[in-house]
Amino acid sequence: METKFSPKLSDIRLHYKIWMSDEQETGILGDGKWQMLKLIEEKGSMKAACDELGYTYRRTWGNLQKIEKFFGFPLLEKQRGGSDGGHTQLTEEGKRLVRAFDAFHLSVDNHIQQGFEKFIQELNK
């Protein structure tokens, strides 16, 4: 219950990223785009979502292009113009994609956290 590792174990931070790509390794969907899609769904606006997440609009716009280009059908329903400038919401497919990734991610979150705790315990004995 006391090893050379012990004093440092509490300073270790765990990180992980999950993402999906096409054959050319172009990013399709990962934590960033997933959060973005969720927030667009909630806010009804790309700009509002970008502001909240602290991402630049330019970057986000480019990223979302990649997703739609890959799938070949729209995940976003964008409207330009109007007194409010425009707005963006998810299509049915967009919502389905987000829900599926939600479940996937949640499951991994839990498992990985457990695994990490075991990892720490292992170094402690």
Place this chain on the structure above:
Amino acid sequence: METKFSPKLSDIRLHYKIWMSDEQETGILGDGKWQMLKLIEEKGSMKAACDELGYTYRRTWGNLQKIEKFFGFPLLEKQRGGSDGGHTQLTEEGKRLVRAFDAFHLSVDNHIQQGFEKFIQELNK
């Protein structure tokens, strides 16, 4: 069993990275350093391991410094000089670290693969 997503699902590639850092977000241990440590253990040489993994010696050396600096005790036992130029092996602690990460990673590998298959199935129905 047939959705807009279906034609594209087989083109999706899954990726993920797990790594650990200190409070300053300096990388301590991740897939790269883990593989490197394993291969050094097997080969008994940093250079040989670098050659096999296709990493530059310079980069690897810098990365391994970070791990040891963080823990404050050696994970590597390095010998310079000699007719063979020198060699490097893992200390007991180095081996323990690798074993613990082995188990952690294997468990995550399996779980994440399962989760991904469910994800695909979900988009297929």
Place this chain on the structure above:
DNA sequence: ATCGGATAGGTTCATTCATGCATATCGACA
């Protein structure tokens, strides 16, 4: 008709991190 605010998209700069290259050091062995 004009205005405002969001979507659309080009371009350049900054930062990060690995690569490439150079050089120094070490020490068993011939």
Place this chain on the structure above:
DNA sequence: TGTCGATATGCATGAATGAACCTATCCGAT
């Protein structure tokens, strides 16, 4: 004692990615 090959380390270059900036376009409401 000189050699050889791996470890040790600085530095300059290069590639990738996002930030920052700018301009254009759309269109409902005034």
